[in-house]
Amino acid sequence: xxxxxxxxxxxxxxxxxxxxxxxxxxxxxxxxxxxxxxxxxxxxxxxxxxxxxxxxxxxxxxxxxxxxxxxxxxxxxxxxxxxxxxxxxxxxxxxxxxxxxxxxxxxxxxxxxxxxxxxxxxxxxxxxxxxxxxxxxxxxxxxxxxxxxxxxxxxxxxxxxxxxxxxxxxxxxxxxxxxxxxxxxxxxxxxxxxxxxxxxxxxx
Numbered sequence: 001x002x003x004x005x006x007x008x009x010x011x012x013x014x015x016x017x018x019x020x021x022x023x024x025x026x027x028x029x030x031x032x033x034x035x036x037x038x039x040x041x042x043x044x045x046x047x048x049x050x051x052x053x054x055x056x057x058x059x060x061x062x063x064x065x066x067x068x069x070x071x072x073x074x075x076x077x078x079x080x081x082x083x084x085x086x087x088x089x090x091x092x093x094x095x096x097x098x099x100x101x102x103x104x105x106x107x108x109x110x111x112x113x114x115x116x117x118x119x120x121x122x123x124x125x126x127x128x129x130x131x132x133x134x135x136x137x138x139x140x141x142x143x144x145x146x147x148x149x150x151x152x153x154x155x156x157x158x159x160x161x162x163x164x165x166x167x168x169x170x171x172x173x174x175x176x177x178x179x180x181x182x183x184x185x186x187x188x189x190x191x192x193x194x195x196x197x198x199x200x201x202x203x204x
Contacts, residue, residue, distance in 0.1 A: 012036055015044045015069040022065070028052050040116050040149065044069040060174045076144055077103045105130045106141035112161050113153045120161065121168045128186045137197035158194055162187050
């Protein structure tokens, strides 16, 4: 599960207050995997681990809640209301306010192009996921996301970023509920889609 929240004030203190409140209200043992921190994009992120109903003393059965608090960004597209039905019968359904998938994809490309970002294999996997869902790669959104952090990139940087991830790709295996896709297959698919979009829209 991933939660993204836009914060204007109080930053780390405010973010930790929200996360601690979540931990107190989870009816299972929970703890920080890593302490909240602010990255170069001024996003505060952290992960908490939960020994949920499927936990059986194996690391792979721990549930994760990932929090990302944006402190300086505004949405470029209108948020969407999405109804969610939990898989557990005793959990209530809810309506989530979510980002448009085209804007999420643009942010994932920005993250992929950030050399200082940890776990960029996750960003590559997310990009692969959204492209498999026919999400459009939009030049205007990518450029605005890059400009927010004063980051210059070109098409060669995409290849370099994806290539640099190869050694870390298998780190994703504990976090997927199916056989992890082959790295080369994902790389070729993402580059093919990006090159198609680049020819069409002259991206980057």
